[in-house]
Amino acid sequence: MNKHWKTLLQVFWTFFKIGPVTFGGGFAMIPLIEKEIVDKRKWLQKDDVSDVFALAQSVPGAIAINSATFIGHRIAGVKGAIAAMLGISLPTFLIVLSLGITYLFIQDSPKIEAAFVSIRASIVAIIIYAAIKVGKSAIIDKSTLGILVIGTAALFFIHPLFMILFGGVHGSILIVIKKKLGYKIAYEKSNKKDSNEDGNDFFMGAGI
Numbered sequence: 001m002n003k004h005w006k007t008l009l010q011v012f013w014t015f016f017k018i019g020p021v022t023f024g025g026g027f028a029m030i031p032l033i034e035k036e037i038v039d040k041r042k043w044l045q046k047d048d049v050s051d052v053f054a055l056a057q058s059v060p061g062a063i064a065i066n067s068a069t070f071i072g073h074r075i076a077g078v079k080g081a082i083a084a085m086l087g088i089s090l091p092t093f094l095i096v097l098s099l100g101i102t103y104l105f106i107q108d109s110p111k112i113e114a115a116f117v118s119i120r121a122s123i124v125a126i127i128i129y130a131a132i133k134v135g136k137s138a139i140i141d142k143s144t145l146g147i148l149v150i151g152t153a154a155l156f157f158i159h160p161l162f163m164i165l166f167g168g169v170h171g172s173i174l175i176v177i178k179k180k181l182g183y184k185i186a187y188e189k190s191n192k193k194d195s196n197e198d199g200n201d202f203f204m205g206a207g208i
Contacts, residue, residue, distance in 0.1 A: 004076070004079075007075070007076050007080070008076055008079055008080060008083045009083075010041070011072050011075055011076055011080050011083045011084050011087065012083040012084070012086060012087040013087065014036050014037065014041070014084075014087065015068050015072070015083075015084045015087030015088040016087040016088075016090065016091055017036070018032045018033065018036065018068075018087075018088065019064075019087065019088045019089070019090070019091040019092050020091045020092070020095060028123065028126040028127060028130060029064055029067060029068075029130075030049065030053065030130035030133055030134060031126070031129060031130055031133055033049055033067075033071070034046060034049060034133060037049070037071065037075075043074075043075050044071065044074060044075070046136075046137045047137050048074065049071070049134075050134050050137050050138050052067055052070045052071055052074070053067055053134070054164060054167075055070055056070055057160055057161075057164060058161060058164045058165075064088055065085060065088055065089060068084040068085055068087065068088035069081045069084055069085045071084055072084025072085065135148070143170070143171075143174060147166075147167050147170060151163045151166075151167070154166075
């Protein structure tokens with residue numbers, strides 16, 4: 001089998017496995033994507049996954065499908081995007097279709113109602129875990145921590161798209177300011193020793 005087609009099949013199968021167990025939507029995909037794509041297959045870095053999820057939320061559509069499509073494209077181009085989209089969508093479509101038919105016959109069961117209550121609580125735990133995982137690579141300085149705090153409060157009143165735009169504008173302005181001041185710009189965490197060796201090596205929002 002051609003190496004490119006083998007990669008496409010792997011992309012499809014990876015997302016085909018993730019789709020059926022992604023309770024809670026796109027955010028619940030993050031730990032599974034990191035395990036399969038970052039840790040196991042080494043296709044992307046953790047920072048790349050965080051960037052993809054930020055981009056997926058800035059366009060219309062389901063986060064899970066958007067994220068899978070973007071990641072597939074990063075791995076294998078347009079064909080990779082199609083393979084990932086089909087992989088994430090097909091099992092969900094079949095499961096929802098089956099459950100929709102089955103639910104007509106079991107919807108009044110107390111055991112089923114109790115199961116859904118527990119599932120909702122589990123989804124909250126999965127999303128919190130995903131947020132912590134992303135936060136480890138996304139919060140690199142005082143500036144990004146400030147965006148997190150402000151953004152969490154602001155999301156009760158504004159659309160997430162505006163929060164994403166705010167973060168992008170904020171980062172761009174900080175880079176311009178730092179460059180004018182002659183500081184070296186870093187886009188990820190560095191250890192304390194490295195930072196101390198160069199006094200001009202600052203994160204985007206260091207000291208702000």
